[in-house]
Amino acid sequence: MKVGYYPGCSLHSTGREYDISTRKVTAALGIELEEVKNWVCCGSSPAHQADEMVSLALPALNLAILKEENGLNEVVAPCASCYSRLRNAQSRAEDDDTRHEMEKVSGRKFPRDVRILHAIDLVLVKTGLEGLKKKVVRKLNGLKVVCYYGCLITRPPKVTGVKDYEVPQSMESILEVAGAEPLDWNMRTACCGASLALTSTEVVRELTGKIMADAASVGAEAVAVGCPLCHSNLDTRQGLNGAAPIPVFYFTELLGIAMGMKPGELGISRHLTDATGILDKRGLK
Amino acid sequence: MKVALQGRELAVDHSFAAEIRKRTGENVFLCYQCRKCSSGCPVRSWMNGSPAELMRFAQMGLAQEAMESKAIWYCASCLTCSVRCPAGIDIAHVVDAMRMMAVEQKVPAQGAPMRLLNRLWMVILRFSGRMYEMGLVGTLNSLNRTPFKDMGLGAKLIAKGKLNLLPHPSRPFEVMRLFNRARARPEGARSRPLPERAERKQ
Numbered sequence: 001m002k003v004g005y006y007p008g009c010s011l012h013s014t015g016r017e018y019d020i021s022t023r024k025v026t027a028a029l030g031i032e033l034e035e036v037k038n039w040v041c042c043g044s045s046p047a048h049q050a051d052e053m054v055s056l057a058l059p060a061l062n063l064a065i066l067k068e069e070n071g072l073n074e075v076v077a078p079c080a081s082c083y084s085r086l087r088n089a090q091s092r093a094e095d096d097d098t099r100h101e102m103e104k105v106s107g108r109k110f111p112r113d114v115r116i117l118h119a120i121d122l123v124l125v126k127t128g129l130e131g132l133k134k135k136v137v138r139k140l141n142g143l144k145v146v147c148y149y150g151c152l153i154t155r156p157p158k159v160t161g162v163k164d165y166e167v168p169q170s171m172e173s174i175l176e177v178a179g180a181e182p183l184d185w186n187m188r189t190a191c192c193g194a195s196l197a198l199t200s201t202e203v204v205r206e207l208t209g210k211i212m213a214d215a216a217s218v219g220a221e222a223v224a225v226g227c228p229l230c231h232s233n234l235d236t237r238q239g240l241n242g243a244a245p246i247p248v249f250y251f252t253e254l255l256g257i258a259m260g261m262k263p264g265e266l267g268i269s270r271h272l273t274d275a276t277g278i279l280d281k282r283g284l285k
Numbered sequence: 286m287k288v289a290l291q292g293r294e295l296a297v298d299h300s301f302a303a304e305i306r307k308r309t310g311e312n313v314f315l316c317y318q319c320r321k322c323s324s325g326c327p328v329r330s331w332m333n334g335s336p337a338e339l340m341r342f343a344q345m346g347l348a349q350e351a352m353e354s355k356a357i358w359y360c361a362s363c364l365t366c367s368v369r370c371p372a373g374i375d376i377a378h379v380v381d382a383m384r385m386m387a388v389e390q391k392v393p394a395q396g397a398p399m400r401l402l403n404r405l406w407m408v409i410l411r412f413s414g415r416m417y418e419m420g421l422v423g424t425l426n427s428l429n430r431t432p433f434k435d436m437g438l439g440a441k442l443i444a445k446g447k448l449n450l451l452p453h454p455s456r457p458f459e460v461m462r463l464f465n466r467a468r469a470r471p472e473g474a475r476s477r478p479l480p481e482r483a484e485r486k487q
C-alpha cells in the first residue's frame with residue numbers, strides 16, 4: 001500500500017520528530033510512504049495573505065509532481081497548514097476558470113483525482129481502529145491526554161469535509177485505542193496564534209497560556225497535537241507564567257509508544273518541554 | 286447615501302466592496318453585524334477593532350479605514366470567523382484581500398510586522414522553493430531592529446537539531462517561473478468565486 005508523502009518545510013526543521021514518528025508508525029502499520037519528488041513549499045499562510053494565485057499554484061505544482069513523477073493518486077500531509085493549502089487548492093480547482101489559471105501559472109496539468117489526507121485520516125482510513133488495535137502492544141496505561149487540533153485540521157469544513165469541526169473526536173478515538181484516556185476540554189480547536197509567534201510573540205504567549213491553562217484545569221498530563229506549528233508554539237512557550245509545564249506530543253509519537261517503540265527512536269527527546277518524564281512515570285520507556 | 290463616522294460625513298461608495306467581491310467572490314453586504322465573528326476571534330483584543338468592523342468598513346466603502354486598521358495585520362487566519370458566520374461570508378478570505386490591497390496601494394501597516402514576514406517569506410520561497418527558517422527569522426528580526434529576539438530559543442532549537450543552518454533549495458527555477466507567471470497575470474483575473482456558492486448554506 002503506497003501513499004505519497006508531503007512532509008513540508010516544518011517537518012524538515014522544527015517538526016522533525018513529527019516526520020520521524022510519522023514514518024516509523026506508518027511503516028509499522030504496513031503503509032509505505034513515498035516522498036513527493038523534490039516537493040516545494042505549499043506557500044503556507046504568507047502566500048494566501050500576499051498573492052492568491054501563488055497560494056493556489058504552489059499546491060497545484062506539488063499535486064502535479066505527485067501524479068506525474070511519483071505516479072501516485074494519494075498523498076498524506078501531516079502538517080495542518082500544508083494539508084489545508086493542498087485541500088484548498090483542490091476545492092478551488094473545481095471551478096474551471098480558476099483551474100485553468102492555476103494550470104497556466106503552475107505550468108502543469110492539475111490532477112483532479114488525487115486524494116489528500118491528513119496523518120489522522122491516514123490512520124483512520126488505511127488502518128482503521130480495529131486494525132490499529134491489533135498493532136498496539138502496550139497500552140498507554142490511561143495517560144490523561146487532551147487532543148488539540150488547532151485551526152486547519154478541521155477548518156474550513158467545506159474544504160476539509162470534517163463534520164464535527166467545532167468538537168472533533170478523530171484524534172481521541174485513535175488515542176483511546178492506544179490506551180490513553182482522552183479528556184473532554186474546551187480548547188480543541190482554539191487558535192495558538194500560529195506565525196504571530198515570530199512577529200507578535202505576546203499574542204502567542206497569551207493564547208497558548210489559555211490553552212495550557214484549560215488543559216491543566218481538566219487534569220491533563222499531556223497534550224496531543226497534529227500540527228508542527230501548534231507543537232512549536234505550545235512546546236516552546238511554556239514555563240513563562242509560572243504554570244507547571246505539560247508535555248506536548250505529536251499523536252504519532254504516542255501511537256509509536258503504544259506500538260512498542262522507544263521514546264528515543266521517535267525523537268521525543270527533541271522536545272523543549274520535557275516529555276520523557278511522564279513516560280518514565282507510566283513505565284513506558 | 287451619506288453616513289457619519291465620528292462626526293465626519295461620508296459619501297458611501299461601493300467600489301471597495303465590488304473590488305472585494307471581484308477578488309474573493311465574497312459579498313460583504315450579507316453581513317448584518319451579528320458580531321459572532323468578533324466574539325470568537327482569538328486576536329480580537331489586539332485589533333483595535335474587530336472583524337465585524339472590517340465588514341462594516343467594506344459595506345460603507347471605507348477602504349482607507351480598513352486598510353489602515355491593525356485588525357488586518359493581527360488576523361491569524363484561524364478561520365473561526367469564516368466557519369461561524371451565519372451569512373456564510375468567508376471573512377478571513379476578505380481580510381486576505383484587504384491585506385493585498387493595502388500592500389498594492391502602499392498603505393503603511395499598523396502594529397504587527399506580519400506584512401514584513403509575508404514579504405520575506407515570499408522572497409525566500411521565490412528563490413529557493415522551500416522555506417529557510419533561519420534566514421527568515423534572522424532577516425525579520427534584524428529588519429525589525431530586534432536582532433536578539435528569540436535568540437536563546439533559536440540556540441536551543443539548533444541544539445535539538447530542529448533548525449537547519451543552511452537552506453535546502455528545491456526546484457528553484459520552476460518555482461521562480463511560477464512566481465513570474467503569477468505576477469504577469471492581468472489585474473482583475475486575480476481570483477474567482479468558489480464554485481457552487483449555494484452549498485455553503487448547509
